[in-house]
């Protein structure tokens with residue numbers, strides 16, 4: 001049995017989660033060849049993103065989060081082979097020529113990265129950089145583009161936007177620079193905004209402010225947001241839906257409240273237990289997931305989490321399919337966590 005099942009979650013609920021997806025990713029496969037070895041970085045990834053909703057993609061380092069979204073953006077190196085489908089509002093992204101992808105990127109789908117200091121040009125004022133982005137997407141004069149740039153700075157709630165317009169990146173704090181990056185990403189009114197670890201480099205307070213801004217923007221503009229993070233706590237606080245990746249595969253997916261109320265995958269549970277807790281004495285060891293993720297160049301027999309999983313049995317030698325076990329709650333596990341308090345010490 002294969003673990004690369006295509007899921008087709010199409011819930012229709014009253015809170016709008018069931019709105020027609022703006023992005024439908026189906027059976028996305030990303031493979032690299034390095035030193036003669038095939039590295040399968042994304043194996044049959046499927047998900048939907050809905051307008052005005054935030055999907056969090058979470059998982060340990062190397063689980064395939066960035067590769068998945070970079071495949072959507074056409075930002076992978078030429079050594080990457082991408083297969084499957086990614087339908088952005090009727091436009092197939094997989095297999096698009098570089099020229100067409102450049103038109104879609106930044107226009108229909110935009111991305112904000114972890115390090116705004118590296119993404120911004122230090123020799124240009126922030127205003128000039130936003131104007132440039134506006135004029136890349138719209139045929140407007142300088143004055144109109146500058147007005148739009150100020151509007152965008154207001155949209156991302158940058159304090160004193162008229163003053164900041166003339167400043168250089170080094171004159172802004174990390175949080176302000178990230179707001180500028182978001183303004184640049186929004187210059188074309190994209191349908192989907194991807195935030196790849198966009199708050200990881202920021203202090204906790206600024207991180208919360210940027211996350212609140214993203215939540216606010218998805219509501220106000222109806223933009224779909226994909227947030228990529230190592231941080232389950234951040235996903236729990238801000239996302240509408242959560243998708244958990246492990247070893248290039250989706251292993252659990254549900255609406256945020258359902259996922260955190262009824263975690264089923266032992267891997268997700270282990271990630272949750274790895275979150276530092278304020279109540280824990282500072283000298284106590286944090287729970288970390290024992291072992292390492294599998295080598296992506298090696299063929300995996302059965303469930304990829306099996307070697308690290310306290311619940312694993314002989315059954316797990318056969319790969320569990322990703323299935324919708326409860327309404328809207330998908331997971332790939334033979335021995336899901338049941339929520340029984342007697343299990344509290346496990347995994």
Ligand SMILES: Nc1ncnc2c1ncn2[C@@H]1O[C@H](COP(=O)(O)OP(=O)(O)OP(=O)(O)O)[C@@H](O)[C@H]1O
Nearest residue numbers: 032034039041060061062063064065066067068296
């Ligand atoms: N250009 C590349 N060539 C070969 N392998 C790559 C390349 N880029 C990524 N990979 C491999 O693909 C796998 C998934 O990487 P990816 O960056 O998507 O993980 P991630 O979940 O985003 O991790 P992180 O949180 O550390 O960014 C990893 O094993 C990585 O080594």
